[in-house]
Amino acid sequence: MSTYRYRARDATGALRSGTLAADSEAAAAAQLIDSGASPLEIVEERAAGAGGLKLPAGLFQRKITTDDLILFSRQMYSITKAGVPIIQGLARLAESTPNPRFAAILHEISRDLEGGREISAAFARHPEVFDTLYVSMLRVGEMTGEIERAFQSLYQYLANDKVVANRIKTAMRYPIFVIVAIGIAIGVLTVLVIPAFAKVFASTNLALPLPTRIILGISDFANRNWPAILAAIGAGVFAFRRWTATEAGRLAWDRARLKIPKVGSVLLRATLARFTRALGIALAAGVPITHALVSVARASGNAHIAAKIVAMRTGVERGDSLLRTAGQAGVFTPVVLQMIAVGEETGQLDAMMLEVADFYDREVEYDVANLSAIIEPVLTVVVGVMVLVLALGVFLPMWDLTQLAGRR
Structure with a gap:
């Protein structure tokens, strides 16, 4: 019999953790379910003093997608x-x-x-x-x-849900690709292009303007310390991934993602589409609303919104209407709140939730298809700033050198 560390939500939706003894991971999950808890994570603890490297079970097995x-x-x-x-x-x-x-x-x-x-x-x-x-x-x-x-x-x-999840990934993939591409371009200019100009400037006694001295200083620093810079970037990416793997980090990052200009609104509508579709299907199947709220919280795919959904259960159990608890959550759009109100009045909440999901699916599909048009103005401004910096820092001294050569 092994010892397992678990995280689960009890019947009230509260998060709890601890350890228990069981013959297998499945048996540990069964114990939690029998006690009225919904398991979130179950990990076997290694025995103290166990020698050798113990690889997780199923490490080299194909994941269930x-x-x-x-x-x-x-x-x-x-x-x-x-x-x-x-x-x-x-x-x-x-x-x-x-x-x-x-x-x-x-x-x-x-x-x-x-x-x-x-x-x-x-x-x-x-x-x-x-x-x-x-x-x-x-x-x-x-x-x-x-x-x-x-x-x-x-x-x-x-x-x-897979279609919506793919749209969310697409909405995040394009801006990340743009940022990475701009970063690579800046790196190439800093490490390869600017040093070539630096050799030309060094062969003259021309007084360089402040922007040029700053650019050359940054380029020189990058050329001398590029291994440390790459290591720092790698460490930063690793630290970010570890941070977002924690409950507090995931909550903060998911909250921040919804505030990204332009992209955040697309992510919010996609998340609400996943939530409303899951809730509509659960209610149509006959799942009680208090159980449905906890069940579909994780289906939203956003820890911040999931926490708000789980908190709604307490209000519903107190006797408040779903509309009131949803309004107090502060994460739902007026369209969702209006459809909840209509659904509660007509007794067709499941149908209204599915209608909202279809509405947001169409909106997200349109926004993702036109995401390039949304980001292009930002990209144009960034590229314009890069060209301006290069013009002031590199081409102005070159212009002065051309003028000096013409006088000779």
Whole structure:
């Protein structure tokens, strides 16, 4: 029996952590679920004084991707709709899946079902693959006898969620590419181009203007210390990634991303599209709203907004309306708040949330397609400043040298 360190959210949505003893990671997850908690992270602790290097299990195994879950959910929908026993269907999928790690999990779920465990409980033993939203919808499908509909809804949600996630990546990829390209251009000019001019200036007794002296000083510093500069950049990137991997760092970075000019508004709408679609599908499947809020919080993909969504559950449990708690969260747009109000008045909150998701999906798709037109003015200004600096610092002295040569 091993010791596992865990992080989980209890029935109130509060975060808790600690250690527990279990035979496996799946058994540890089952203990947490049986106690009413939703596991977020489970890590096995190394024994004190253990010698040698212990590699994490599955280090060299292929990761289970969203594409794997999309294909699995679609196949399970077809299998359950056709009336094939779910245990038999899981065994067949485990044999046909190209991902060995996923195949092992499906075999374990099949064995749990053969042992009499409920479907949702068997899936819940693998929180690293099937999140709380996935398990909650399966649990409702079990209770209503419509497990095939649950898999269909999950397939549709995951497929749409992947599209939105790809749009978010595209929205961030273009500005990052522009920044990196400008950085490389500045580096080439500083290390290769400007030193060539410096040799020309050094061969004359011409008094150099202040901008030129500054540029030459920076170039000389970069040429003498470029290994240290590259090491500092690498260390900075590594430190940033480690910081964003922590809960506080991820929360701060996700909050800051939403404030980036132009790009932040695209990220906010994409995040709200993911949240409203997940909430709409969960409510349509029959998941209680208090459970749905906690389940879909992680589906938003933004730690800052997820924290606000989890906090909304407390207000709803106190008897406040969803509209009031959403307004107090301070992260939702007027469109979302208006559709929540209409949904609560008409009793069609699930349909309204799906309508908002479709609306924002179209907006984000348009914005991402035209992202270059949004960033081009900024890029033009940056390039213009670079040209101005070069003109003042490099070409003006060259002009003076040309004038001096003409006089001779």
